[in-house]
Amino acid sequence: MRLRHLAMALSNLPPHPQRDASLEQYATEGDFAARWIAEIVEQGDLETGTRVVDLGAGNGILGIGCLLAGADSVLLVEQDPQCVHEYEGVEWLIGDVKGWSGTDVDLVIMNPPWGVQIAMADRPFLEAAFSSEARVIYLLHSAKASHIENLAKSFDWGGEVVLSGSFRLPAKYEHHSSHQGMTEVAVWRFKRN
Secondary structure, three states: OOHHHHHHHHHOOOOOOOOOHHHOOOOOOHHHHHHHHHHHHHOOOOOOOOEEEEEOOOOOHHHHHHHHOOOOEEEEEEOOHHHOOOOOOEEEEEOOHHHOOOOOOOEEEEOOOOOOOOOOOOHHHHHHHHOOOOOEEEEEEEOOOOOHHHHHHHOOEEEEEEEEEEEEEEOOOOOOOOOEEEEEEEEEEEEEO
16 A cells, blocks of 8 residues: 555544543644654564554554554554544543553554653553563654663564654643644564664
8 A cells, every 4th residue: 555545544533532631641643654664664563464553553554554554464553532433443441541451462562651641551551561472563652752772672673763753732631732743653673673
């Protein structure tokens, strides 16, 4: 699937409800998600037979993007039941990320909460991914985050930033003071050492 067509398909998914500030629910835009999925394909990490798990899936944009790019199976793990919608070829696990077994996965992809509202909110997601059977992990996080690489090393994973960009933060919550903010982000690719 061409990048432009993937971006359009992802942009047409049911929107993320973004109702709970404590969960740091911000939607990943279709264009950025498509660029990210294209990077995963280019790295050779997404091919026929790949089993994908999207942690903190929101509306499932990342996992569904992987499905459209050729993944064999996709599990969307999301705590907020308001995010669930029907999409052929994906399964949902509604609940805390700690309820995921960490098995039957080749690739983990995630845009978890970054810990802005609740300190260390990203920790359960990172620990679940680094403890899983996955062979590769892709993580979107703030470009300012300084703890990720050391945490990965403690689980014997090595990583590098493979994509960076700006992430729009529309004013969805009471604590927002402007109509729209931007933050710089980095997409990490982790492999076992």
